[in-house]
Amino acid sequence: MEVPQILDAIDTGIVVFDRDFKVSYWNRWMSTHSHLDGEAVLGRSLFEHYPSLKNARFLRNCQSVLTFGSSAFFPQDPYCFLFPMKPIGLFCPEFEFMQQSCTIGPIRNEIGEISALFITVRDMSEVAVYEKKLIELTQRDPLTGIFNRRCLNHFIQEELYRFKRYRRPFSVLMIDLDHFKEVNDRFGHLFGDEMLKVVSSSMASSMRRLNHLARYGGEEFCCVLPETDSTGAVVVAEKLRKLIEGLCFFSDRLQVKVTASFGSVTVTENLEDADLILEKADQALYQAKEEGRNRVVSAR
């Protein structure tokens, strides 16, 4: 008598379904958040309303619970959600779907056989918002909003793994604003900071999402270009160089222009070390500075 009341009152979704995925229980929380009442769901396949659940991972985990009598867990990180539902309350704008932590477990009959499975669903959107903010704090450069140096090292390691495993090419650009110290000295650090912000956001928005732009330090940036050979890297670098050259800044009605020098390096079989890659890119950048700045030089 009390248990059904509790199951309808708790702040957790509960679904029960048999071995054929036919739903036999759908508590009030599920009705509220799915906008599907029990009548629309009971006796029907779980996949009828949620076809996205018919994927290898979900089926494999259900099979695991049925075979071993264990539980399967879908924590919000990394799975985000099982049931696509609209988020509610203050966290609506942050996510397209409610972030969930779900557990699948076995239900045994009177002779101990697993006859059904249950899923519990908990709304984790609030936690996910804070987690997202924390991740941003650790990955992003606070001034420009692009990735920080720590993240850059991770990107290079990731691309190196892909290169070693799949032999996919990738390139790295080292970018340095020319005469930036003079800009800071003449127009002040606030002006210099604004310039860094505009340059970085212009570069980031002009690139494909797959590329990773990071602030390397001061006025130096670094860009990891997955799936890009040396010719492609020069094309990207030239595009960015022209973009920066075309930017206009104003200080007390005085127009200020900025240019950048680029060092480009493409990973090869003899260059499979992150530090060496950055060193080569830095050497090419140094050469670009030596040859007169506002140019792209590829490492040999």
Add this chain to the structure above:
Amino acid sequence: MKQVQELSKSFSEDEKEILQEVMNISFGKAIADLAEVVGVLIDLSVPNVTLVSGEDFPVYLVNKIKVAPPYNSIEQNFSGKLSGHVFMIFPEGSEKKLADLLGTHDEHLEFEDAARLEKGALIEIGNILTGACIGKLVEVLQETVSFTPPRLEMASSPSWQTPLNLIKKESVVISVKTEFKFSKDDIKGYFFLITNDQSIPWFKKALHAFMAQF
């Protein structure tokens, strides 16, 4: 220390043999079912069953792991009449191979998504291994247990404070170590089943009940 000696002694040679036999049967069944669930053969070595005092266990654990840190470790608890902890070690880099194995790895994915998938692959495989080994063990002993979600620590040096803090110095730990190896890819690691002190009286009874069937 006296209690340790008494409990160790209370496992007779026959009981230790039954314990080993039950583990062999359980893990053998787990191998067969794991292949069906995951879709690839996961080989589990013959389980190495040892009685260790809670005090000696940390040193024992370090000596048994032959993988250099950093590595990925997964910890999970189970509770019921048999309760304890599972502790798994996967070498660093195994997360990418596991994601490939499960078909969840996409080399074109962005960093955040790829990292999520790899984390998911480790959690999923760790949980399935725990479910298989513990699930089959309690099935053989005609019992059921509940599980906590797996806790994953990626690419870290050993920080086993959580599981080790739960083990009392004066307790006796039944440690079951097995090496697992995925046939399709070069992925191998260690699986430790660590029983709670309080489970031992029930465990002994269950072992005798198991033998009484034959």
